[in-house]
Amino acid sequence: MTHPPVIATQQLTKQFGDSIAVNQVDLQVQQGEIYGLIGPNGAGKTTLIRMLATAEEPTLGSIAIAGQTLIQNQPNPDIKRRIGFLPDDFPLYDDLLVWDYLEYFARLYYLQEPDLSNRLKEVLALVDLDNKRHSPISTLSRGMKQRLSLARTIIHKPTLLLLDEPVSGLDPVARVQFRQTLKTLQQQGLTIFISSHILSDLEDFCTSIGIMQMGQLVESSELRALYNRDQTQQLIISTVTDLAPVETFLQDHAFVHECKVLPDKHQIAVTFSGTDDDIVALLRSLISHNFPIIDFHRTQESLEDIFIKMGYRQTS
Numbered sequence: 524m525t526h527p528p529v530i531a532t533q534q535l536t537k538q539f540g541d542s543i544a545v546n547q548v549d550l551q552v553q554q555g556e557i558y559g560l561i562g563p564n565g566a567g568k569t570t571l572i573r574m575l576a577t578a579e580e581p582t583l584g585s586i587a588i589a590g591q592t593l594i595q596n597q598p599n600p601d602i603k604r605r606i607g608f609l610p611d612d613f614p615l616y617d618d619l620l621v622w623d624y625l626e627y628f629a630r631l632y633y634l635q636e637p638d639l640s641n642r643l644k645e646v647l648a649l650v651d652l653d654n655k656r657h658s659p660i661s662t663l664s665r666g667m668k669q670r671l672s673l674a675r676t677i678i679h680k681p682t683l684l685l686l687d688e689p690v691s692g693l694d695p696v697a698r699v700q701f702r703q704t705l706k707t708l709q710q711q712g713l714t715i716f717i718s719s720h721i722l723s724d725l726e727d728f729c730t731s732i733g734i735m736q737m738g739q740l741v742e743s744s745e746l747r748a749l750y751n752r753d754q755t756q757q758l759i760i761s762t763v764t765d766l767a768p769v770e771t772f773l774q775d776h777a778f779v780h781e782c783k784v785l786p787d788k789h790q791i792a793v794t795f796s797g798t799d800d801d802i803v804a805l806l807r808s809l810i811s812h813n814f815p816i817i818d819f820h821r822t823q824e825s826l827e828d829i830f831i832k833m834g835y836r837q838t839s
C-alpha cells in the first residue's frame with residue numbers, strides 16, 4: 524500500500540501586509556525522508572515551517588499532513604499530535620533539571636507512569652544525554668541544550684519532525700552529533716523537514732533538498748536526482764613528483780573540461796565528461812606515459828558547485 528505524502532502543500536501562500544513571505548509553494552515530502560530546505564535570510568523558510576506546524580495560518584493554498592487536509596481556523600489535535608516542531612528560538616528553562624524539564628512536557632501530552640519514565644529514559648538515550656538527567660539545564664553545553672530541545676520535541680512520538688535552523692550556532696562537533704541523532708530518528712521511521720541557510724549543514728544527510736528564494740520554492744528534488752543531473756564527473760589525481768607535466772597532459776585530453784591544481788594536497792582535480800570506459804582509458808594513458816600516479820579516484824562534485832552551475836548563487 525502506498526502512503527500519502529507526509530507533507531503536501533498546494534499553492535501555499537503567506538502574506539504579511541503588502542509583502543509575500545511564502546509564494547504559491549507546492550511541496551511534497553514522502554514518508555521517511557529527511558528533506559532539507561535551504562535559502563538565504565528572509566527567503567520564507569521560517570514562515571513555511573510555521574505554517575506546516577500549524578503555528579501560522581496560510582493566506583491562501585492548502586496543507587495536508589499524512590493525507591489529512593488542514594482546515595483554516597479549525598485546530599486539528601490529531602494532526603498536531605503527529606508533528607514535533609522545534610522553532611529556532613525555543614526557550615529552555617535554565618533553572619530546571621534536564622529530567623524535570625522533559626517530564627513537564629511529557630505531562631502536557633498526558634503521559635503517565637510508568638510510560639512517562641520509560642519514554643523519558645528512551646529519549647534521553649536517543650539524544651545521548653542519559654548521564655545528564657540530574658543536571659541543571661544551565662550547566663549544559665550549547666550542543667547538549669539543542670539535543671535536549673530535540674528530546675522535548677519528540678517526547679510525544681510524532682511522525683513528522685519540523686526543525687527550523689536547529690544547528691545554527693553549534694560548533695562542528697555538536698553539528699555532527701545533532702545530525703547523527705537525526706539519522707537515528709529517520710531510521711526509526713520519522714520524516715524530518717529541516718531548514719538551514721547553510722547548505723553544508725544539510726547535504727550529507729538529507730534525502731531531498733529544496734531551495735527557497737524570495738518566498739518561492741525554486742528547486743525541490745531528491746539528492747540523487749540532483750547529483751545525476753550533472754553530467755560531468757570529478758577525478759582526483761596525485762603523483763609522487765611535480766604535478767605540472769600531468770596538468771599539461773590532461774589539458775590536451777578531449778574529455779577534460781577543467782584542471783584545478785590543489786597544491787596543498789598535491790592533487791589535481793579534473794572535471795571530466797567521458798564515460799566510465801573513458802576514465803579507464805585516461806588512467807591507462809597516464810600510466811603508459813610513465814607518470815608516477817599515486818592516487819586516481821572519482822569523487823562527487825559538491826552540491827554547492829552543482830547549485831552554482833544551476834544558477835543559484837545565494838545558497839549559503
Ligand SMILES: Nc1ncnc2c1ncn2[C@@H]1O[C@H](COP(=O)(O)OP(=O)(O)OP(=O)(O)O)[C@@H](O)[C@H]1O
Binds near residue numbers: 542
Ligand atoms: N510576523 C511577521 N510579520 C511581518 N513580516 C514577517 C513576519 N514574519 C516574517 N516576515 C517577513 O517574511 C519574510 C520571510 O521571513 P522568514 O523569517 O520566513 O524567512 P527565513 O528564510 O526563515 O529567514 P531567516 O533565514 O533569516 O530565518 C521576511 O521578509 C520577513 O521580514
